[in-house]
Amino acid sequence: MTTAAISLHRTIASFRSVRRAIERTTKIGFVPTMGALHEGHLTLVRQARAENDVVVASIFVNPTQFGPNEDFEKYPRQLQIDSDKLAALGVDYLFAPSVNDMYGKDHVTYVDPEGFDDTSEGKSRPGHFRGVATIVTKLFNIVQPTNAYFGQKDAAQCVLIRRIVDDLNMDVNVIVADTVRESDGLAMSxxxxxxxxxxxxxxxxxxxxxxxxxxxxxxxxxxxxxxxxxxxxxxxxxxxxxxxxxxxxxxxxxxxxxxxxxxxxxxxxxxxxxxxxxxxxxxxxxxx
Known part of the structure; x- marks a missing residue:
């Protein structure tokens, strides 16, 4: 069986040019990721494919959600491998921008959710939730999905994203799927x-x-x-x-x-x- 080609876009302008061509009545499913895809991600993709007319995935290792001593530089990056996996599952568009495209040299605007730095995860990773809130808001603005899919493993992140959508009156349905685990119980990551x-x-x-x-x-x-x-x-x-x-x-x-x-x-x-x-x-x- 021949796998349909995925439409890869490396800039915001390129993706927006195709986004405008999609009918407003079309249901768009969106799966945002940082790449290095595993079965947990792919389960979200399959659900998005089953529930939407068009499926968009993104791969972006977001620097603003990593602390100074965390693994931003060594975080696994394998765009071609990931692109092939997404294409095989019928993803229509892959948005994989550069850091410079997402955060220009004069970027000064961030989404800073009150209270989340006081959670246990927030205390252990100061500034993490500001980075997550900012990039999710930017991605939702660019993609404008009908449905967006996330995994329960990042529980605080899921609560945060639902809070952002409610507080900022975003027209997107946030869907949280159960954590996908290895046969011995380890959460996939x-x-x-x-x-x-x-x-x-x-x-x-x-x-x-x-x-x-x-x-x-x-x-x-x-x-x-x-x-x-x-x-x-x-x-x-x-x-x-x-x-x-x-x-x-x-x-x-x-x-x-x-x-x-x-x-x-x-x-x-x-x-x-x-x-x-x-x-x-x-x-x-x-x-x-």
Whole structure:
């Protein structure tokens, strides 16, 4: 079977020229990514393809969401490989701009969402959410999608994007799909490629720690103190010697990311964590 050619656009002007040619009544599905595509991304693409007339994907490693000591320079970049994967799934347009095109030399405007730097992920990555909010706003303005698709693995990011869309009255439907996992439970991530073989074998401990917390809450007839839930997660993580740092374990409201003092089965919670396995930072979450 011959794969249809994907329409690749490396500048905003080029993409906008084709965007204007698409009928306003056409449903446009959009999957924004930073590339190094894995099955988690591709699952979003398949859903977008099934639910829309036109599918757009973007690949842009956004410098404004990386801190000074993070992995912006070494983040995997493989445009041709990714383009081939997207074309095989029927993506119509791939928007892959340069940093200079997205952030010109006189760029001074940013979207700075209040309160998100106070979340556990925000405290561990100052400025990260300003970078995410800014690039998502720019991409939505350029692509003007009907539906935009994101993965639950980046839980705080999903809450943030829904907040942006509501607060700024954007005409886009945000769709969040379940985290896609390896057979041993590890959440799929482009950064998993950084793990050594030994670290990769140990990595399922991250999801196992969250599952232990879920079991605790669901087995309890009454509310469980968040401190107890947190200790359950940390205890499982500490059982793996290759876990070099636990950055946070957070128990939050599912919709607002505000911290909870207690968790019960009826109301549920979002339990999220960030830790380092060796030198690799891993995040994951589970919804109760």
């Amino acid at each position: 482009s950064r998993n490629t950084y793990l050594t073989p030994t670290e990769r074998r140990a990595a399922p401990i991250v999801y196992q720690s969250l599952c232990a917390a879920r079991t605790l809450v669901l087995a309890s007839e009454s509310a469980v103190e968040s401190a107890v839930v947190r200790e359950t997660v940390e205890s499982v993580l500490r059982s793996e010697p290759l876990i070099s740092e636990i950055q946070y374990v957070s128990i939050d409201n599912k919709s607002t990311m505000q911290s909870l003092e207690q968790v019960n089965r009826e109301d549920g919670a979002l339990i999220s964590l960030a830790c380092k396995l060796g030198s690799v930072r891993l995040i994951d979450n589970i919804i109760i």
